[in-house]
Each structure stands twice: as C-alpha cells, then as structure tokens.
Amino acid sequence: MNDALATWLSYRPGDLLMFAPATYLRLFERINLEVWPAQLLLLPLVAMLLWLARRPEHLAHRAAGLMLAAGWAGVVAGFFRLYAEINLAAPWLAGLFVAQAVALAALALLGPGLAIDGDSRRARIGLVVTGWGLAGHPLLLLALGRSPAALELAGLAPTPTAITTIGLLLMSRLRHPVAWLVLPILWCLIAALTWWALLTT
Amino acid sequence: MSDHRPTRRRLLQAAAAAGLFSAGLPLAAPATPRAETAAIRRRIPSSGETVAAVGMGTWITFNVGSDPRARAQRTEVTRTFLELGGQLVDSSPMYGSAAAVIGHALAALDHPDPLFAASKVWTPDEAATREEVAASARRWGIDRFDLMQVHNLVAWEAHLQTLFAMREAGRLRYVGITTSHVRRHREVERIMREQPIDFVQATYSLANREAEDRLLPLAAERGIAFIANRPFQGGRLIDRVKRHPLPAWAGEAGLANWADALLKFILAHPAVTCAIPATSRVDHMRENMQALRGPLPDAALRERLARHVAGL
Numbered sequence: 150m151n152d153a154l155a156t157w158l159s160y161r162p163g164d165l166l167m168f169a170p171a172t173y174l175r176l177f178e179r180i181n182l183e184v185w186p187a188q189l190l191l192l193p194l195v196a197m198l199l200w201l202a203r204r205p206e207h208l209a210h211r212a213a214g215l216m217l218a219a220g221w222a223g224v225v226a227g228f229f230r231l232y233a234e235i236n237l238a239a240p241w242l243a244g245l246f247v248a249q250a251v252a253l254a255a256l257a258l259l260g261p262g263l264a265i266d267g268d269s270r271r272a273r274i275g276l277v278v279t280g281w282g283l284a285g286h287p288l289l290l291l292a293l294g295r296s297p298a299a300l301e302l303a304g305l306a307p308t309p310t311a312i313t314t315i316g317l318l319l320m321s322r323l324r325h326p327v328a329w330l331v332l333p334i335l336w337c338l339i340a341a342l343t344w345w346a347l348l349t350t
Numbered sequence: 351m352s353d354h355r356p357t358r359r360r361l362l363q364a365a366a367a368a369g370l371f372s373a374g375l376p377l378a379a380p381a382t383p384r385a386e387t388a389a390i391r392r393r394i395p396s397s398g399e400t401v402a403a404v405g406m407g408t409w410i411t412f413n414v415g416s417d418p419r420a421r422a423q424r425t426e427v428t429r430t431f432l433e434l435g436g437q438l439v440d441s442s443p444m445y446g447s448a449a450a451v452i453g454h455a456l457a458a459l460d461h462p463d464p465l466f467a468a469s470k471v472w473t474p475d476e477a478a479t480r481e482e483v484a485a486s487a488r489r490w491g492i493d494r495f496d497l498m499q500v501h502n503l504v505a506w507e508a509h510l511q512t513l514f515a516m517r518e519a520g521r522l523r524y525v526g527i528t529t530s531h532v533r534r535h536r537e538v539e540r541i542m543r544e545q546p547i548d549f550v551q552a553t554y555s556l557a558n559r560e561a562e563d564r565l566l567p568l569a570a571e572r573g574i575a576f577i578a579n580r581p582f583q584g585g586r587l588i589d590r591v592k593r594h595p596l597p598a599w600a601g602e603a604g605l606a607n608w609a610d611a612l613l614k615f616i617l618a619h620p621a622v623t624c625a626i627p628a629t630s631r632v633d634h635m636r637e638n639m640q641a642l643r644g645p646l647p648d649a650a651l652r653e654r655l656a657r658h659v660a661g662l
Contacts, residue, residue, distance in 0.1 A: 167446050168413050169630065175417055234415030234447050350585070 168235040170347040176235075177299040177306055180227045184305060191302055195283060195313075202265040202317070210264040214257025217314060220304040221250035228306055242339065246307065249314075249332040256329060265320040275319025282313030311336040389435040389642045392623040394524070395573035396548040401466050403617050404642045405438030406431050406635075407579060407628035412441070412448035414630075421454050423630065428455040430632050432462050434639035440551075440577070440626045441490075442470035442501050443482060449489035457491050467492055468549075468577075470501035470528060476508030480516065497549055499526035503534055503541075510545055524548035530579060532560045542568050554578035554622065556615045556656055557587050566621040575623035578616045582627055587659075588612060594662055600655065604645040609634065613641035615652055 181188065194216065202213040229243035236242075256262065266272055286309045287300045303309040311333035318326040318333075391400040406428070414420035428439070441448045449469065456465070469486045471479055483498055498513050500506045506527060513525040526549030529538050535552070542550055542565075550569055554561040558580065569576040582588040591608045605611040609627070616625045627638045647655065 167410060167444075169410050171630075172414050172417070172420065175414075175420065179417060231415060235413050237444075237446060 166343070166346050166350065167237065170350060172235055173343075173347060174295070174299045176228065176231050177301055178296070179231055180305055181298055181300065181302070183227065188302055188305070191283075191304060194304070198263075198317075199265070202263045202321075207262060210262025211257045212262075213265075214253055214260075214263040217263055217317060218250045218253035218257060220310055221246050221253060221314070223304055224307050224310050225250065242336075245332050245336060249329070252329055252332070253314075261323070263317065264322045265317065266322060267320065272320045275316045275321075277316070278319060279313050279316030282309045282311075282316055286312060307336055308340045311340075387643050387645075390617060390646070392575075392617075394548065394575045394623060396524070396575070401624060402435050402437040402464075402642060403622070403624055404436060404613060404639060405440060405466070405468075405577070405624045405626040406436055407626040408439065408441040408448040408452060409445050409628055410584075411628040411630040412451045413446035414451055415447045420630075421451055423632075424451050425455040425458045426632050427630060427635050428452070429459055430635045431639065432459065432464065434636070435642050436639060437464050438466040438468055438497075438577075438624050438626065440468040440579075441486075442472050443486060444470070444472045444501055449486055453489045453491040461491065465492075466496045467494075468497035468499065468526075469495055470499045471509045471513070472501035472504055474505050476505045479509050479512035483513075483516070483522070495522045497524040497526055498522045499528045499549060499551060501528055502531070503527060503529060503537060506541065510541075510547070514546065524575075526550055526575075526577075528552070528577075528579070532558075535560065535565055539564055539568055542572055542574055547574060549575045549577060549623075551577035551579050551626075553580045554616055554619075554625075555581045555583060555587060556612055556659055557583055559656075562619070566619060570621040576621050578622050578625040581613055581616055581625045582609075591659055591662060597658060600651075600658075603647060603651055605647070606640045606644070607637050609637040610640040610644070611647075611655060613638060614644075614646050615655055617641065618646040618648070618652055 198213050198216045201209040201216070204210070225243050225246045229239055229246065233239040233243065253263075265275075267276060282303050287302060290300055291297065301309050303313040314333045315330060315337075318329050323329070390403040392403045393400050411427075412424050414424060431439075439452060441452055443449065456462070467490060469483075469490070471482050473479075473482050483495065487493065487495060498516070500509045500513070510525065510527070513522070516522050517525050525547050527538060527541055527547055528551035529535070530553050532553070538550060538552065541547065550565065552561050552565050554566070554576075555578065561576075561578075566576060568574075588608060591612070596605065596608055596611060600611055605614060613625050613627065616622055625641075629635050629638060
C-alpha cells in the first residue's frame with residue numbers, strides 16, 4: 150500500500166482534529182456571549198423573514214432572501230472568525246459560507262428572491278426542517294447536556310443556520326433549489342463528521 | 351558548534367548501550383521506596399548540557415485561540431510545569447494557536463529563565479525556513495529557540511541545511527527532526543546516520559515501543575538526544591489505564607500514579623532524554639511532574655507494567 154495512503158488510513162478520526170471538544174464548545178459560548186442579548190431578536194427576525202417570504206410583493210421576497218444571506222454572512226463574521234484561531238482548515242470552511250451567502254444574495258437580487266408557500270408536501274417537510282433548525286437543534290443539545298450558554302442558534306452557529314436554510318429552501322417556490330441546497334447539506338455532513346471525530350477523542 | 355564525529359567515549363557508550371539493549375536491560379536503579387530525590391535530568395549528548403527529563407507538549411491542549419479563560423488556565427498549567435522543575439516546552443506551527451498561547455503564558459509569567467524552547471518547521475516551502483522560525487519566535491515572544499526541529503520530515507533536506515546554518519550562526523542551539531509515524535522510522539534512521547542532528551523526536555510509550563527496536567539504540571550510538579512524543583497516546587492510554595487502580599506493587603516500587611508510571615517507563619530507557627506529555631489541567635500537570643523525581647523502574651518492573659497494562 151502506498152506509504153502516504155497507509156499513513157492517512159492509520160489515523161483515527163479524532164487524530165485529525167487539532168482541538169479538544171471543550172475548546173470547540175467554547176466557540177459557541179464565546180459567540181453567544183459576544184452578541185448577547187441579540188439572541189432575543191432571533192425569533193422576531195425569523196418571524197419577519199417568514200412574513201416577508203409569504204408576501205405577494207417581489208420586493209418582500211428580495212428582502213427575505215437578503216436576510217437569509219445576512220445570516221450566513223453573520224456566521225462567517227462571528228463563528229468562523231473564532232474557529233479560524235483553532236482550526237487551520239476553518240478559512241476554507243468559511244469559504245463555503247461566503248459562497249452560500251453570495252448565492253443567496255444573488256437569488257435575492259437577481260432572481261425571484263425567497264418566496265415560500267405552505268401548501269405543497271415539500272413545503273410541509275421544509276417547515277419541519279426549519280423548525281428543527283430554529284428550535285429542535287438547540288433543544289436537542291440542551292437535552293444532551295449542553296450548557297445553555299453554548300447553545301447553537303441559527304444566524305450565529307453554522308449548523309442550525311444550514312438546517313434552517315435547507316428548510317426554507319424546501320418551503321420556497323423555487324422549482325429546483327438544488328443549487329442552493331448543496332452547501333448547507335455539505336456543511337451538515339462536515340459538522341457531523343467533526344462531532345464524530347470529537348466524540349472518538 | 352556541535353561535534354558529531356565519533357569519539358572513543360561515544361563508541362564505548364554505544365557499545366555499552368548496545369550490549370545492554372541486546373540483553374533487554376535498560377540502565378536503571380532497582381526500584382526503591384519513594385524518597386525525595388533530585389529532579390531527573392538527562393544529558394544532551396551533543397553539548398553535555400542537561401535538561402529536565404519531563405517536558406511539556408502542546409498539541410491540542412494549548413490550541414485555544416484567543417479565549418481569555420482558556421489562556422489563563424494554560425498559563426497556570428505552564429506555571430505549575432516550570433515551578434515543578436520542567437524546562438522543555440515543545441510546539442509547532444501545525445498546532446494552530448498553541449504558539450501564541452505559549453507566548454501569552456510566558457509573558458504572563460515574565461519569561462522564566464529555565465525554559466528550553468523547542469518548536470518545529472512545518473512548511474513544504476523549502477525557502478521559508480527562516481521566516482517560519484522567526485514567526486514562531488514572535489508568537490512565543492522569545493529571541494531564540496533552543497531547539498528547532500523539522501516536523502514530520504516535511505521538506506527535511508532543505509530545512510535541515512538552513513537550520514544547521516542557523517545553528518552555526520548562533521541563531522538557535524540545537525537542530526532536530528520529528529516523526530509520529532512508525533512508517534517513517536527508516537527514513538528517520540537514515541537522517542540520524544547521515545546528518546549532524548542533535549535531537550530526534552518520535553513516538554515512544556508503554557503502548558508504542560517500536561522505537562526500542564532501532565531508533566533508541568541508534569540515538570544512543572550516534573549521540574543524539576531522544577524526545578518521546580505521545581507518551582500517553584494522545585490521552586487514550588492514560589484514560590484507559592486510569593479506569594483501573596494503580597497496582598499495589600507499582601506503588602510499593604515508588605510509582606505515585608499512572609502518569610508517573612507511564613512516564614517513568616519511558617524515562618527508564620537510558621537513551622530517552624525527555625518525554626513530553628501534554629495536558630490542559632493543573633492537576634494532571636502535577637501528576638505528570640511526579641515523574642521528574644523518584645526511582646525509575648528496573649527492567650523487570652518495566653515488563654511487569656507493560657504486561658499489566660496490556661491485560662487491562
């Protein structure tokens with residue numbers, strides 16, 4: 150077997166991470182502390198986004214799309230700024246979020262924006278996924294023993310932002326939202342792998 | 351300038367070491383009841399300088415970014431390490447923010463004197479050796495490293511030549527190479543035979559004894575100091591053994607706790623200069639530094655420890 154390949158295969162998942170689980174959790178604590186009490190605006194902002202997305206005006210759909218793009222940009226400015234201090238790969242991962250923010254902004258400014266309806270089966274699935282991103286994900290973490298200070302919230306932390314975005318895109322009237330789903334789904338896989346590696350350390 | 355020509359003294363030492371190795375008997379006093387003793391110091395063969403035999407690694411444990419709470423805690427870990435006689439601190443650019451966190455700790459501790467600063471060059475850019483050394487020194491807040499190593503043999507040929515030149519110019523004191531992979535041992539051996547390095551760093555622990563086959567005897571033969579990395583297998587080994595009590599016979603032999611036992615197993619090999627466990631906790635650092643004092647296990651006790659741990 151090729152030496153380089155054999156060397157890589159000899160690593161356990163935890164060996165590939167350069168930070169401890171506690172250090173990773175502290176990222177969420179720190180970002181939550183930095184922006185507190187802005188977390189209280191999360192639900193009102195999401196409510197506004199959904200209201201705009203259900204309006205008939207194209208301008209409202211643009212605004213909803215830009216709000217979603219701003220959420221992704223916010224994660225870059227906040228979470229990934231701290232993550233880059235402890236993970237040499239973080240700048241590249243942040244690039245995924247920059248790309249998604251740009252794609253969503255392009256959807257808002259050059260395309261139909263984010264318009265949603267709740268009538269189709271896909272939209273109902275999207276509603277559940279959105280609810281998971283906004284509430285289910287943090288509640289699950291609480292149930293698993295995560296400190297409230299370290300909860301992951303949409304618009305601040307990458308994973309609930311990605312999940313919520315997947316849900317909103319499924320709810321949208323976009324016939325083929327695949328182009329905007331790729332990066333959020335990719336991030337969810339990366340996050341799952343990261344946690345798997347952390348749990349095996 | 352280090353003299354790496356074989357001398358009569360070195361050849362005699364190598365012959366003695368080879369003979370002892372072939373008998374599987376490391377040089378160590380028989381275990382005696384624990385008593386207060388001087389810190390275990392090992393000689394760096396190329397200079398004769400001695401260094402405390404328990405150092406501090408910083409992989410993962412010191413990569414905490416700008417987190418003020420974590421930095422304060424790592425400062426206390428470093429303070430404990432130095433107060434208990436530690437000297438060698440080992441890091442690398444590969445370890446993320448560890449170098450900056452070390453620098454923060456050293457500044458908070460007012461740049462303590464007995465520090466033996468060891469870092470690594472980790473870049474495939476063969477022209478960037480000096481730049482990387484300088485960047486690391488800035489992060490540590492020091493003028494000069496004691497030891498600079500080529501990390502995992504990345505672009506080692508070019509980096510070593512530059513590091514030798516820097517050593518000649520007094521810009522650093524010692525030059526070394528590192529590996530964490532048994533598969534690289536043959537290449538490491540070649541470098542040890544062909545290059546005038548002062549240090550070699552490789553994985554050696556009670557659970558990873560491959561270095562005993564060739565690297566450790568070669569280090570003794572060539573007068574190269576040996577740093578044992580991953581003495582606790584990145585935490586896995588010590589987490590595993592700590593689920594069980596330290597055997598009474600180990601305590602009676604003067605071993606205070608599992609960290610002491612695992613580190614003294616390593617230090618009982620006479621070719622080992624320093625072991626570098628990493629920790630983020632002050633209480634664990636205190637346990638680790640117990641290995642700097644007290645009796646070393648003899649050959650029989652070493653093997654008994656190894657068999658016991660294998661059976662856990």
